[in-house]
Amino acid sequence: MKIAVDAMGGDFAPEAIVEGVLMAAAELPENVAVVLIGKQSIIQELVQKHSTYSAANIELVNADDVIEMSEHPTKALSQKPNSSIGVGFKLLKEGKVQAFCSAGNTGAMHVGALFSIKAIEGVLRPCIAGFVPQITGGYAVMLDIGANADCKPEMLAQFGEIGSIYAQSTFNIAKPRVALMNIGTEDQKGSLVAQAAHQLLKENNRINFIGNIEGGDFFAGHTDVIITDGFTGNAMFKLGESFYRMAAQRGISDEFLDKTNYESVGGSPILGVNGNVIIAHGISSPLAIKNMIGLAIRQVESDAYTKIAQALG
Numbered sequence: 001m002k003i004a005v006d007a008m009g010g011d012f013a014p015e016a017i018v019e020g021v022l023m024a025a026a027e028l029p030e031n032v033a034v035v036l037i038g039k040q041s042i043i044q045e046l047v048q049k050h051s052t053y054s055a056a057n058i059e060l061v062n063a064d065d066v067i068e069m070s071e072h073p074t075k076a077l078s079q080k081p082n083s084s085i086g087v088g089f090k091l092l093k094e095g096k097v098q099a100f101c102s103a104g105n106t107g108a109m110h111v112g113a114l115f116s117i118k119a120i121e122g123v124l125r126p127c128i129a130g131f132v133p134q135i136t137g138g139y140a141v142m143l144d145i146g147a148n149a150d151c152k153p154e155m156l157a158q159f160g161e162i163g164s165i166y167a168q169s170t171f172n173i174a175k176p177r178v179a180l181m182n183i184g185t186e187d188q189k190g191s192l193v194a195q196a197a198h199q200l201l202k203e204n205n206r207i208n209f210i211g212n213i214e215g216g217d218f219f220a221g222h223t224d225v226i227i228t229d230g231f232t233g234n235a236m237f238k239l240g241e242s243f244y245r246m247a248a249q250r251g252i253s254d255e256f257l258d259k260t261n262y263e264s265v266g267g268s269p270i271l272g273v274n275g276n277v278i279i280a281h282g283i284s285s286p287l288a289i290k291n292m293i294g295l296a297i298r299q300v301e302s303d304a305y306t307k308i309a310q311a312l313g
Contacts, residue, residue, distance in 0.1 A: 001031055002059075003296045004097040005289070007038030008066040008084040009104020011282045014038055017103065018046040020289025025057050032297060033057045035097050037084045039064065063087040066104075069282060073107035077115065085109060089116035092275050099276035099296040101267060103284040109277065110147055110270060117275040120305065122312035124155050126272030127230065128279065129166065130237045133259035136221030141167050141176075144230040145237045145268060151229040153196035156180070157204060158312075162271050163225035164207045165311055169302040171224070175208045179223035181232060182212035193229075201227070206311070219256075266291030269299060272308065276300055 005021055007014045021034050028034070036043055040062040047055050065083035067076040080086055085108050088100040093116045102109055110126070119126050127144035134140055143159045144151065151159075160178045167176035180198055182190040187198060189212060201209045213222055218240060228236070244261035247254060258264065266288040267278040276299050280292045 001297065001300055002033050002035050002097040003293055003300070004035040004037055004061075004088050004091050004100045005293065006084045006088050006100075006102035006104050007036045007043050008063070009102040010280070010284050011069075011103075012284070013103065014042055014046060016284060016286050017289055018043060019050055020284070020286035021058060021293065022047065022050050022055065023286055023290040024293040025055060028057055028293075029297075033059060034293060035059045035061055035091065037061045037063050037087050037091075038066075061087060061091070067108045069105050071105060071108070073105060073111040076105070076108055077112055085112055089113070092277070093117055098300045099278065101278040101280065101292050101296050103280035103282055103289065103292075106146070106279050106282075109279050113270050113273045113275070113277045117273050117277070120272055120274055120309045120312060123162070123272040123308075124158055125151075126270055127159055127162070128268050129163065129271050130233070130268050131265045132218060132226060132237070132240060133256065133264075134221040135219050135256060138171065139259075139265070140224055140226050141171075142226040142228065142233055142237060143271060144228065144233050146230045146234040147270070148229065149231040149234075151193065151197075153193055153200055156193070156197035156227055156229065157200035159227050160201050160204065160207050160209065160225065161311065162308055163227065165308050166269075166271055166304050167224045169304040169307050170298060173224050176224035177210045177222070178207045178225040178227065179210050179213040179217075181226055181228040181236070182214065185212045185214060187211070197227070263288040263291060265295060266293075267295050269295070271305075273305065274309065275305060 063084040065080040129143040130145040131139040267280040
């Protein structure tokens with residue numbers, strides 16, 4: 001198994017990325033290697049600098065260009081085919097790596113996935129999934145957390161199915177509970193879109209839909225899959241992540257709040273595309289990068305995207 005990582009993407013790249021990859025490499029199973037993509041001379045220097053870690057299971061692939069955080073995704077990808085993101089998607093499309101991860105330009109990662117490995121046939125809109133810790137243990141999968149700010153009811157209903165299959169294959173939950181984020185638990189609550197989506201989810205006998213949940217249920221352990229549009233999802237997810245920072249600033253250490261720290265999972269997969277693509281926070285630290293690689297390995301092993309394709313085909 002080969003996991004490709006964009007060495008040049010992120011606010012603290014390439015130092016934090018290389019250090020995180022080396023931390024992961026020290027604990028990787030024998031059958032897994034990491035492919036680091038970026039300016040080879042810079043990466044090599046950093047690998048040697050952190051020579052306390054083993055680098056035997058790390059391959060370097062050169063990419064001369066970098067897509068900056070502020071660049072327009074579509075334009076940047078077409079003008080910079082030899083960027084670290086461009087090269088990463090080329091390797092993924094050709095099957096030379098089984099997953100591609102980056103803390104770089106989120107838009108470029110999303111557009112790159114759609115242009116290279118493409119959306120799964122039948123998927124209305126690929127989405128980004130986040131992992132919300134639950135007070136009862138484990139995580140709920142939340143989608144969408146930012147790819148689609150506006151969603152039609154049909155899209156939300158399909159997120160329910162995609163999220164359910166992902167939770168089944170990645171977390172081994174036989175019948176994942178699917179809930180729609182709303183402003184009340186009653187069936188008729190919410191916007192016109194939420195009401196219509198609720199009806200579609202309710203009628204889908206392929207999923208275990210349990211109805212609406214409210215913001216107060218976010219961490220409560222009532223559900224395994226949380227459905228929402230990308231605008232609401234992004235706002236809620238980032239609010240959830242802020243709890244750890246607030247606690248740390250106030251000198252509070254708590255086992256549950258530690259899980260709201262973005263570093264604990266390290267990344268968010270794009271679901272609904274023909275391959276494993278993981279996006280990390282721009283501010284990613286070495287620990288976040290290490291955990292992102294762990295998530296990528298679990299996702300490759302679960303073969304979630306193939307199962308989603310089979311279910312929707």
